[in-house]
Amino acid sequence: MRLSQILISTLREDPADAEIPSHKLLARAGLVVKIAAGVYTFAPLMWRVVKKFAQIVREELDREGANEVMLPIIHPKELWVSSGRWDRYVTDGIMFTLKDRKGSEMCLGPTHEEVMTAYVNAQVNSYKQLPVNCYQIQDKFRDEIRPRFGLMRGREFIMMDAYSFDADPKGLDVAYQKMHSAYCRIFDRCGLQYTVVQADSGAIGGAGSEEFMVIADSGEDAILHCKESGYAANVEKATSRLPDAPPGGDVRPLSKHSTPDVRTVAQLEAFFPGWVAGRMAKTLLYKATWKDKDEVVAVMMRGDLEINEVKLVNALDCLAVRLCTDEEIQATTGAETGFAGPVGLREQVRLLADESLRGRTNLLTGCNQSGYHCLDVNLGRDCRMPSFHDLRLARAGEGCPISGKPLQLARGIEVGHIFKLGIKYSKAMGATFMDQGGKPVPFVMGCYGIGVSRTPAAAVEQSFDEKGIVWPVAIAPFECVVAMLDPKRPEQQALAEKLYAELQAAGVDVCLDDRALSPGAKFKDNELLGFPVQVFVGRKAAEGGVEFLVRKGMVKSECAAGEVKAKVLAALGR
């Protein structure tokens, strides 16, 4: 390919609306162009990147026996009603919906469990046809609350989504493991530095769930990990060894104390010398939302620890939680914010507590009376016994659950997610096959996603310098560029053409920069665009000399034209 024939428009300045490096660089290189918030055009060179990545995904999935299909973008409402997700997605506003000329409601697919399940259900009738794994690479549409960071969180984006169908959970385990290895090969081939972390399976449900995270400062997810044991988990899911707290000692009688204007754990520590946070139990009130109701619940946590709201949602099996407002707290407890507690809490209010409080004696808590706290509270004696759950937010520095070594915090970009769905969708949608006994049984499903437009952005986030993008070889728009610095000089043109042809013949994905730009502009442009290997044919062309640049690390050298092929192949690792 000749760059003179490709639409390339680089910018000298960063676009005003870009924040993180990958967004700035992709926009400045003219690789992506925004058309609306979270909606982008992919320029020719960027489309080559996406296609290369998609091809890697295909090759590795096909190797595991998955089938590529193409599903519709437009889905009928009925399909989503059948899985029970229409109302939720519409209420959350995440789904783009539309009506056809007859007034029938449709949506633009935000994900494809329904369509794929319906498809496979129609085709597969017998256990003899299982297992099946189908995937597609296609645009997805989500009306994100806040699109941001360019391709990282768009409203239209490209995703690979795969769905496995098995006869039983054992089959699912096999399918899941195959996808796990395929994913590792995919991200390895792209040269990405990534971590596989345990993840919350969230609203989609199911047993196991792991996320593939590209480590980057701009990542939207927080990860806790331990080098020693290899433990790694999304903070939403992570656990740690419970930090020590002083024992409460033998059970003592309850006492109530005036604590005017003392509302927080820190203030209580100052007010009651000797009562450290670890001996307190704070009580937070949450408004929890279920499909059919809202309810205020009280959640107790040891004073020195924090609540993980994702775990709380899971414990309550609700759709969402949020902290109560001051008014709601007043209405529920009869006291101002800062004095809620288990003692004297109305019977109707459900009471949960973190495992860290199990068996603890002589706690300091609120008692639902403004200006008062209680000392030596004992759960079950002075108040109801709460139901205990793991509700604690694991924090960096706390002990790894496996090795006990301090957990490290990192930020990650989620580029892949694999789930064991089980029979959640197949059961809801009545998607079944005949088992050996001739009885209809729901498919045991897994679902697997890779952010196909997000991953290249994540690659840039992990690989750039002050000059621009440094593409990994596997997904670079071209592996190599041969640039003639002055196309008007016949000897430069001839030599560049010769090298270009030679590299093409050697199987290198090479382009020829024959654009009518000044040498300086050409250097800058190619550095910004980030081709891994760059060959410049300039003033030494007459003597058969060229310059050679390995973009990663900006390693420059000169060599004779005859050595170019060998040097390029070596730089590309062949």
Add this chain to the structure above:
RNA sequence: CGGGCCGUAGCGCAGUCUGGUAGCGCGAAUGGUUUGGGACCAUUAGGUCGCCGGUUCGAAUCCGGCCGGCCCGACCA
């Protein structure tokens, strides 16, 4: 949806406080000179200052409403 900020030429911005002929840099076009780090000179094109309404002799500028965008938060198969 809450908090903060921004919409002026293709891009980046000044001008808005204090109302009075719409500017700068980059980019684009034409001609010429150039060709090793985003070249130089000359000429040119390009804007109903986001939209609607109000105040005023007069509005990019003041007031009100709406739309769009960015950041923080909540949210996120």
